Amino acid sequence: MQSHDVAPRPAPSATDPVVDVDQAEAALIEHYPRLVRLAYLVLPPGLGRNRRVLTAHALAQRALPRNRTPVPVIPAQSAAPAGDPGYALIRLRVVRTALEAGLPLRRRAWPKRSQLPSPLPRVWGLRLFPRSGGADELALDRALSALSAPARAAYALRGLEKLADGEVRDLLAAADVTDLDAALDEADSVPAQYPLLASPEFDPCSLQARPTDLMRRRQHLKAALVGGVALAVCGALLALPDGGPGPDGAAAPPYARNPAAQAALDPAKLTKVSPAAWRTSARTDFSVWPARGRLTGDRALLRRALAVWARPGESVRVSATPGTATGGPAGPPQLLYAGEVDAARVVLLHDGLRVVRYAEPKDGSAGAALDFARADGARRADAGALVLGRADGNVRFLTAPWVTKAAERDLTEPGAGAMDLTLTDGVTSPLSGPVERSGRCTSWNVLELTDGDTARLVSDLGELVPARLTTGHPGRTGEVAGAGKLRDWSPYACSLGTVRGQGVRSVNVWEFAEQSLPDRSGRAVWACTRAETWRGGGAKVLAQFATPGGAYGAVAAQAEDVPACGEREPHVLAGVLWKSEEGGWYLLAAGDPATESIRATGGIDAAAEGPSLTTEAEQGGRAYLESTLKDGRKIGGLR
Structure with missing residues (x-):
């Protein structure tokens, strides 16, 4: 202190x-x-x-x-x-x-x-x-x-x-x-x-x-009935010399002697995968990552990490992605990493369903942090990297053993090229985070991972597992590789900030429509951005509208936990009130290519054949949108 x-x-x-x-x-x-x-x-x-x-x-x-x-x-x-x-x-x-x-x-x-x-x-x-x-x-x-x-x-x-x-x-x-x-x-x-x-x-x-530790509270109640014994035990503990933090570091006192629970806390029982296991395994996910880092043999550090995972004390900062359980391991977990990252000692563990990160300052266990993230059902494309640490606006990643190259790329500058990052035992050099000037996002750096002949982009969204970025029609999405697909993502990169900390697994951008603007203003592009989560539900969908010369797409509509613009329901309809440079106000609406007609009702009454609608409107006007698909179904506008 x-x-x-x-x-x-x-x-x-x-x-x-x-x-x-x-x-x-x-x-x-x-x-x-x-x-x-x-x-x-x-x-x-x-x-x-x-x-x-x-x-x-x-x-x-x-x-x-x-x-x-x-x-x-x-x-x-x-x-x-x-x-x-x-x-x-x-x-x-x-x-x-x-x-x-x-x-x-x-x-x-x-x-x-x-x-x-x-x-x-x-x-x-x-x-x-x-x-x-x-x-x-x-x-x-x-x-x-x-x-x-x-x-x-x-x-x-x-x-x-x-x-x-x-x-x-x-x-x-x-x-x-x-x-x-x-x-x-x-x-x-x-x-x-x-x-x-x-x-x-x-x-x-x-x-x-x-809740506080329920089992420990029961034990405290029983201990109150035998106060004399409790006082004697406390007196004996107070008489012990101060030897600094115990072997469990910032963990709460143990509340059970269950043999299975004790086995999960034994560093000697941690699973350590062979460095070559991923080459012959039928699975390529976190379960075949080898244990890396200079401290994989530090049993005291590993003991503290396991004990804090099982029983985080009051001083431990605990965070978890939505829908992630924060209980202790059911058995000995797998060790992914143990080493020093910037000013902290970091341990990464995996229990088949979750990735857990334990971090403590190099000068002791005070201020320890414990982070949980879901990783069940991960595939090779989802298991390319994990966040090791963040410091001074930068982030370091631990990459999968099959990653041969890592680079930093500004998603807002598709023509700027990628800057190579060094890889040391799978750990990247620092990658700088998003840049804001005057409260506006001006760049969004992402990690480009090369796996054989395939390059994938992932973005740090404030969690342990970075989100994979894709582009294309729902159900037929692909990696963001090549100049054209990078340009597709560029106007919508900064919208990734709206899905930080929500347990996002992947984000897809699909430019579903182009529309001629009135008053000879050129052509606008409509795109939907869908963020899928590890828990399945809670997906977020943004409909964005990009005008000629605009650096960023404007959010025209958004919704959560809806199937629109996804693999189950690839169709989408959105609208926006737009003002031309000549001062006129218009209602613009567009649907995906399967749209046969669009109708606006309510404050604005208009209809159009085909996948787009343009009609004059007044500032502040409101309308309800409905489209008819080519198969006869009707869908409402995203909002």
Whole structure:
């Protein structure tokens, strides 16, 4: 836990404004979510997400003064609520106590109240933690965890409160921080991704709940009946010398002695596949990947990874793709990788249904992370790579043993060519992530894997298993290879950001129609982008509309968990209101080649034979679309 210098607290001045308890309470109630988020960001990450959530709420609630309280004079702030002296007082008290919570306990001094676990709020039997964000939020959280508490406070005050550096200095000084220059300089080392602070990743008021260990709770109940024995055992454990983390690292205490469960935690029983097994195996998926990495023989690391998988402790950050079970292994899993990746030790495991990634800092097991992803039913095309780690906006992959070459390609620049990546024991050199300027996606880098004569594209969507990219008519899709197919994907590359973190297995783009634009504006292209998931359901479909000269396709319609534009139902119909350069508004609609006619009803009444419809409209007009297919069936517009 990091420490920081604390100055003697100055005595309030008689000229300072005075806030009574009613005014402070009104400010606390009105801005409670904002204050709790601020406390959560400043608190030390080593507390674990569950305890950080509860402590943040406790500090915000304790910030209410008992009576009329002078407020130190702080210049007018740029954030709207800061003009309220009540809010200024509550915010100052929240920041001060959150900083105190990160101070180390001293032998010769009584601990401060904020350094002790709070009895309230308390939720028995549940672990509470914010909803997981995407890869950007994860990278920011890791970067903030490396800062000192005053630097985290400075970053949060800049990003959440919109304070200028001079205002941050005044507030931190009032919160008893002495080395203000060091705090601001350290906060400058983290990129200013302030909009990410408003994401659910950092919101301790929007929570997920998971049960604590049910078996362990039962054992605790039984232990209460024999309290004397429990006290004796605890006393004996406290008398043991401190030898650092146990063999299970950040895992919770064991709750069972089931022989099968214990066998699953034995590193000696891990399955390690021969490096040449994939050449003769009838299957080519993750089950034939050999064990790679310099730490495959580190039994202590493997033991910690298996124990944390079976029993993740409160300090472990756990994430899973939708529909993925997070329970322990049923038996000894397969080892895919164990080695050092950037600043972490990483272990990849596979149990036939899931891929599991365990990561811990090189300097200990504090801050361990556990990630789950489904991989059941994977084929050779789906099992080409796994994400090993992300750092500084870059990602490293572990590639399949049959991959002979890896390259980085910007999907938005189809003519730019691919940049080769080095492969070291299957591990790629860093691949840079998507680039945004002024909030707009300007590039989307993907991984190109060469397998014999076949090149495949996969994209990191914030999960362990990258999504495979394809193009073509549903049911007859193919790899994105060659100049023509790369051009097909280019206008729609940035739409991949809409399906991050959703357990996506593959994404297909199909340009299903071309349409002449009115007022001699050229021809537009209609495409549907369908993202299939590992769990089968929950597919997302986007209908996009690309005009001549446009770098990006505009999303005209979208839907989830529908068969449209898929192998089961390849047909699609979509429409958009469009304004020409001459100022006229039109309703444009298009269907796939099997469309015989299209009709618009509702606010706009029009009909057309063939797979496209163009009619004059008014700005803001709405219509219901229906098409008749050549086989006589009718389908509605995607929305």
